[in-house]
Amino acid sequence: MPGPGWVKPWLLVAEIAWSAPVVIAHRTFRMASGGWPPSARDRREYTRMVQEKVEALFQAATAAVTTPPKDTAKAVGNVLGPVHRRVVANRRRLSRG
Template identity: 55%
Template sequence: MKYRKRTPPNPWNPMFGNQQLWLDLATRNTEMLMAAAQVITHRTQRMASAGPQPNARDRREFVRMGSEKVDAARESATAMGTQMMALPWDLGLRWWQAASRASAAAGALGASRTPAQAMARGKTLANALQATGKAAAHASNAGARVAGRGLAPIHAKATANARRLAKG
């Protein structure tokens, strides 16, 4: 199986940016699962054929199986932890800014003196409320980014092993 080079989603596409992040995550997860199945099959057959007296090459591969899992888990936890450290501040700031704009726009609309002024301020309020929706979408995007950062080292190890072991 050929594994594709990951292309980052387009963050400037408001219509499909959120779905694209989650779709990319699902695609990489599927690739990782398929690669893992290939690697498990290859290594299980190798263990069975090596028997109780594996040669030096087999022993190196069997040791590598355990150490690479520990390395990938450590890299994954570090990547997700790093991504999550700034998350509360980023999300909180976005929500606070969106709520402040919406609140100010609602107050201005309530203080309108003319119908024309009310129409203009109503448009400002609608835009502020739309920004609140974008802040909610950002929270979902943040979840996909954290999961993607955690999956990246595991995906890299599994697909690299599948390519390496397929060569023989």
């Protein structure tokens, strides 16, 4: 049975699983209903979307390489952290308006 160190990684996974579909749905709706050419607002969002993914992947990879392997729960939490921060921030931002 996993120890208490696994609570945080599981909470991160749960919140990512809850937030990601909301973000994907919002962005997909904007893409489908935005028309062509995309508005300046939509172009900024598309650029932000790509930049955030690249940055989160780089930060997660760095955490995976630099976290000592003896504490697996901490390593998993460190790898999920950058993705979690962006997904949750995007859900909150996109849900406002």
